[in-house]
Amino acid sequence: MAGNPEDPVNRAPKSLRLQIGLFGRTNVGKSSFLNMVTGQDVAVTSAVPGTTTDVVEKAMEMLPIGPVMFLDTGGIDDATRLSAQRLKRTRRVFERADIYVLLVEPDCWTEYEKTVLAAARQYDCACLILPQVQTIRDALDYESAAVVVNERRYRQVLERLGRTPDLVVCDSQVVEQMVNETPAGIPCTTFSILFARLKGDLCAAARGAAAIEALGDGDRVLVAEACTHHPVEDDIGRVKIPRWLREATGCDLRIDTTSGRDYPDNLEDYRLIVHCGACMLTRREMLARIQRASAAGVPITNYGVCIAALHRVLRRVLEPFPEAWTAYENPTKPNSMNATASIQTASSRQGGFPCSVHP
Ligand SMILES: Nc1nc2c(ncn2[C@@H]2O[C@H](COP(=O)(O)OP(=O)(O)OP(=O)(O)O)[C@@H](O)[C@H]2O)c(=O)[nH]1
Ligand code: SF4
Numbered sequence: 487m488a489g490n491p492e493d494p495v496n497r498a499p500k501s502l503r504l505q506i507g508l509f510g511r512t513n514v515g516k517s518s519f520l521n522m523v524t525g526q527d528v529a530v531t532s533a534v535p536g537t538t539t540d541v542v543e544k545a546m547e548m549l550p551i552g553p554v555m556f557l558d559t560g561g562i563d564d565a566t567r568l569s570a571q572r573l574k575r576t577r578r579v580f581e582r583a584d585i586y587v588l589l590v591e592p593d594c595w596t597e598y599e600k601t602v603l604a605a606a607r608q609y610d611c612a613c614l615i616l617p618q619v620q621t622i623r624d625a626l627d628y629e630s631a632a633v634v635v636n637e638r639r640y641r642q643v644l645e646r647l648g649r650t651p652d653l654v655v656c657d658s659q660v661v662e663q664m665v666n667e668t669p670a671g672i673p674c675t676t677f678s679i680l681f682a683r684l685k686g687d688l689c690a691a692a693r694g695a696a697a698i699e700a701l702g703d704g705d706r707v708l709v710a711e712a713c714t715h716h717p718v719e720d721d722i723g724r725v726k727i728p729r730w731l732r733e734a735t736g737c738d739l740r741i742d743t744t745s746g747r748d749y750p751d752n753l754e755d756y757r758l759i760v761h762c763g764a765c766m767l768t769r770r771e772m773l774a775r776i777q778r779a780s781a782a783g784v785p786i787t788n789y790g791v792c793i794a795a796l797h798r799v800l801r802r803v804l805e806p807f808p809e810a811w812t813a814y815e816n817p818t819k820p821n822s823m824n825a826t827a828s829i830q831t832a833s834s835r836q837g838g839f840p841c842s843v844h845p
C-alpha cells in the first residue's frame with residue numbers, strides 16, 4: 487500500500503496529511519505494526535523495551551483514505567532514564583494525531599492505556615465507528631450527500647445547512663438531544679436502529695422494547711454484546727443501559743452482561759434481552775439469536791430501540807419505519823417491514839468507545 491513517490495498525492499505536504507499516531511506500552515509491537523502496514527522496514531524493532539525513543543514518521547498513500555502520516559511513538563510506561571524524554575515526545579504526538587491507534591496486549595488494560603484514551607478525548611480526536619462509516623458509505627453509494635457533525639455543533643449546522651435533510655441519524659447516546667433539536671417534520675433515527683433493521687429485525691426489537699414497561703422487582707435482564715472489548719468508564723452496556731433501565735422502571739432489576747460469542751443457554755431465565763447493534767455479526771447470526779430468544783419466550787430488543795424507549799423518544803425515531811412503531815404498540819401481533827430513506831448524518835463521540843463500539 488506504500489505509494490509511489492512520483493505520484494503527486496505522495497508529495498502532499500506533511501501538515502495536510504491525516505496524522506495517525508501509534509501508541510502502546512513499550513515492546514507491544516508498535517514499530518512492527520508500522521512496518522507491516524507500510525510493507526517496509528521503516529522503524530527498528532527489537533525485543534528490548536524502549537527501542538523507539540524519538541518519534542518515527544512515515545508518509546504514505548493509504549487507499550481509500552489518501553495521504554497519511556504515521557507517527558510511531560515510544561512507550562511511556564517504563565521508568566528508565568530515557569522514559570522522561572520519550573514521554574515528552576509522545577505527548578507531543580497526542581496533540582498532533584488526528585487518529586489514535588492504540589496497540590494492546592490481550593487482557594492488558596492498564597493506566598497507560600487509560601492515559602492514551604483520555605488524551606484522545608481531551609484533544610477531541612475524531613472517532614467514527616463502524617455503523618457510522620457504513621451508513622455514510624451507503625448514503626454516498628445511493629448518490630446522497632452525508633454531512634457529519636458532532637452533537638455540540640449539530641443545531642448550528644442544521645440551521646446553516648441551506649436545505650432540509652431527508653433524514654438525520656445520530657448516535658443513540660445523544661438521541662434525546664437530537665430529537666429536541668430537530669424540527670418536527672424532519673425524519674430522524676439512530677445508527678443502532680438502522681443496525682437493528684440491517685442485522686436483525688427492527689419490528690422484533692420494537693416489540694421487545696414494549697416489554698420494558700412490564701419489568702418488575704427482581705426481574706433478570708440480559709445485556710448481550712456481540713464482541714469483546716475493554717469496558718470503559720460509563721460503558722454503555724455495563725453502566726448506562728442498566729442505569730437507565732433501573733431509573734425508567736424504578737425497579738430493582740438483576741442485570742447480566744455477556745459479550746462475544748458467549749450467548750447464554752439459559753435465556754428463559756430472563757424477562758428481557760437488550761442486544762447491541764451486532765455490527766460484528768452477520769445478519770444470519772443475529773437472526774439466530776433473535777430466534778433463540780423467541781423460542782425461549784423472551785422479548786429481545788436492541789440498544790438503540792431500548793435507549794430511545796427509555797428516553798421517551800421512540801415514536802419520533804421510529805417515524806421513518808412506521809411498521810416498527812405499530813409493532814411496539816401491538817407487541818403481540820407479528821408483522822414485517824421494509825423502508826428506505828436518503829441519509830443525513832449526525833455523529834457523536836460522547837461517552838463512546840474508541841473503536842467500532844455501539845452505534
Ligand atoms: N509474538 C509476537 N511478537 C511480536 C509481535 N509484534 C511484535 N513482536 C515482537 O515484539 C518485540 C517488540 O516489537 P516492537 O515492534 O519493537 O515493539 P514497540 O512497541 O515498537 O516497542 P518500543 O519501541 O520499545 O516501545 C519484537 O521482538 C517483535 O519482533 C506480534 O504480533 N507477536
Ligand atoms: S462493536 Fe458494539 S455494537 Fe458492534 S458487535 Fe461489538 S458490542 Fe456489538
Ligand SMILES: [Mg+2]
Binds near residue numbers: 517518530
Ligand atoms: Mg518501537
